[in-house]
Amino acid sequence: MNGVAALPSLRETIARHELDARKRFGQHFLLDINLTRRIARAAAPLDHGTTIEIGPGPGGLTRALLLEGAARVVAIEVDPRALSALAELQAAAEGRLEVIEADALSIDTASLGPAPRRIVANLPYNISTALLVRWLHAADSFAGMVLMFQKEVVDRIVALPRTKDYGRLSVLTQHVCEVRRLFDIPPSAFVPPPKVISSVAQLTPRPPVDRLPVLAPLERVTAAAFGQRRKMLRGSLSGLFRDPTSMLKGLGLSPTARAEELGVAEFVRLARALTSE
Numbered sequence: 001m002n003g004v005a006a007l008p009s010l011r012e013t014i015a016r017h018e019l020d021a022r023k024r025f026g027q028h029f030l031l032d033i034n035l036t037r038r039i040a041r042a043a044a045p046l047d048h049g050t051t052i053e054i055g056p057g058p059g060g061l062t063r064a065l066l067l068e069g070a071a072r073v074v075a076i077e078v079d080p081r082a083l084s085a086l087a088e089l090q091a092a093a094e095g096r097l098e099v100i101e102a103d104a105l106s107i108d109t110a111s112l113g114p115a116p117r118r119i120v121a122n123l124p125y126n127i128s129t130a131l132l133v134r135w136l137h138a139a140d141s142f143a144g145m146v147l148m149f150q151k152e153v154v155d156r157i158v159a160l161p162r163t164k165d166y167g168r169l170s171v172l173t174q175h176v177c178e179v180r181r182l183f184d185i186p187p188s189a190f191v192p193p194p195k196v197i198s199s200v201a202q203l204t205p206r207p208p209v210d211r212l213p214v215l216a217p218l219e220r221v222t223a224a225a226f227g228q229r230r231k232m233l234r235g236s237l238s239g240l241f242r243d244p245t246s247m248l249k250g251l252g253l254s255p256t257a258r259a260e261e262l263g264v265a266e267f268v269r270l271a272r273a274l275t276s277e
Contacts, residue, residue, distance in 0.1 A: 003091075003092035003093065003094060004063055004066045004067055004089065004092045004093060005067060006092070007063070007088065007089065007092055010029070010031045010033075010058055010059070010060050010063070011031060013058050013059070013085050013088070014029065014058050014085075014191075016085075017058070017081070017082075017084055017085045018081070019057065019058050019081055019082060019085060028122075028125075028190040028191070028192060028193070028194045029057050029058060029060060029190060029191045030060050030061065030122055030148075030185070030189060030190055031060055031189075031190075031191055032189050033060070033063070033064060035185060035189060036060050036061045036063070036064035037064040037067060037068060038183070039061060039064065039120065039122075039146060039148065039200055040061065040064040040065045040067070040068040040070070040120065041068055042146045042182055042200065042202055043065075043118050043120045043144065043146040043202075044068070046065060046068055046069050046070040046071065046118075047069050047070070047071050048071055048116065049071065049072070049113070049114060049115055049116035049117055049118065049143070050071075050072050050073075050074055050112060050113025050114055050115070050116075050117045050118070051065055051070045051071075051072065051073045051074070051117075051118055051119075051120055052073075052074050052075075052076070052109055052112055052113070052117060052118070052119045052120070052121075053065065053073060053074070053075045053076070053119075053120055053121050054076050054104045054109075054119070054121040054123060054124075054131065055076070055077060055078070055104065055121060055122065055123065055124050056075040056076075056077050056082065056086060056099075057077070057079070057082050058082060058085045058086075059075075059082075059085060059086050059089045061120065061121070061122055062075050062086070062089055062097065063089065065120060066089075066093050066096060066097065070096065071096065072096055072097075072098070072113055072114075073093070073096060073097045073098070074098045074100065074112045074113050075097065075098070075099050075100070076100050076102055076104050076107060076109075077099060077100070077101060077102075078101070078102065078103045078104070080101060083099065083101060086099045087099070098113075100112075104127065104131055105127055105130060105131065105134070109134075109135065109138070109141075110135075110138040110141035110142070111141075115141075115143070116142075116143035117141060117142050117143060118142060118143050118144045118145065118146070119135065119142060119144075119145040119146075119147065120145070120146045120147075121146075121147055121148065122148040122198075123147055123148060123149060125149070125150050125194070125196075128147075128149050128150070128153060129149075129153060129169060132147070132149075132157075132169075132173070133169075133172065133219075136172055136173060136176045136177070136215060137215050139176050139177065139205040139206075139211070140205070140208060142205060143204075143205075144202065144203065144204045144205070145177075145202070145203040145204075146182070146200065146201075146202050146203075147200070147201055147203065148185070148198050148199070148200045148201075149198065149199060149201065150194075150196045150197075150198060150199070151184060151196060151197040151198060151199040152165075152196065153169075153199075154181055154199035154200075154201045155199075156169045156170055157169060157170060157173045157174075157179055157201060157203075158170070158174075158179055158180075158181050158201070161260060161261060161262060161263050162260055162261060163260075166260050167222075167226045167229070167259075167260075168219075168222040168223060168225075168226045170264075171218065171222050171264050171267045172215065172218060172219065172222060173203065174264045175206075175211065175212070175218060175264050175267070175268060176205060176206065176211055176215070177203040177204055177205050177206060178203070178204045178206060179201060179202070179203050180201065180202045181199060181200075181201050182199075182200040182201060182202055183199070183200055184197050184198065184199050184200075185197070185198040185199070185200065212268060212271060212272070217271035217272070217274045217275050218267060218268065218271040220240060220271075220274060221237065221240065221267060221270040221271050221274055222259075222267060224236055224237055224239060224240050225237060225259035225262070225267070225270075226259045226260075229258060229259045229260060230258065231258070232255065232256045232257065232258060233248055233253070233254075233255060233256075233257050233258065233259065233262075234248060234255035234256065236259065237270075240274055240277070241273070241274070241277060242277070247273055250273075251266075251269050251270070251273060253266060253269075253270075
């Protein structure tokens with residue numbers, strides 16, 4: 001841990017390696033060690049298993065994870081320019097850090113390192129929801145996730161029925177995980193400052209017995225229902241069920257209800273009905 005603490009400042013590392021943030025990678029570097037350590041502590045305990053980080057960039061959050069006692073960190077970075085800075089951190093980490101040069105969307109995160117696995121990441125905004133949905137499908141592989149998104153994404157993840165932000169992502173995430181919004185981070189904390197507020201959320205997968213064994217049917221019913229969210233369910237689900245009106249009545253649901261009126265448990269019932277269709 002002392003080797004990590006003795007490293008030059010993150011600003012100095014960024015300048016020395018000419019790591020200007022690139023828009024195509026969705027990069028916004030968080031330099032405040034107090035904030036990064038707060039994120040790392042939210043994922044505790046870190047002293048066993050594997051902590052997976054996506055998009056470490058110059059290694060700000062990576063440093064925090066190591067300083068907070070992470071036994072093993074696997075950092076996935078797509079930007080080759082960051083590798084030399086991460087190599088310095090890897091040397092200081094004395095065997096606790098592995099760096100993989102890869103696109104996070106093309107790697108099997110669920111197989112990295114020994115369990116328990118947790119994901120802790122300041123996610124690139126342009127792929128954050130795609131990554132989240134992939135991880136929801138592989139929830140059995142993770143003990144938990146502490147993730148930073150644009151605030152509007154967290155608004156959607158935690159939204160309740162009959163609110164404007166409630167939608168497909170709300171249902172999928174809340175069915176698979178217990179979700180907590182932890183705290184917001186202002187644009188001024190980043191280099192360069194994004195145009196939006198960021199939010200950190202904690203996601204803890206529910207026990208397998210409380211979840212659908214396969215998420216695909218829930219994806220299909222939520223895509224159909226929220227894809228035409230102003231339509232009544234008897235209309236929006238007509239492409240999935242032979243007789244949606246009878247099916248809805250059989251489940252005790254109103255055929256004239258709209259997607260935003262149904263809770264997560266009711267969508268799960270629809271997904272089970274689709275499986276037996």
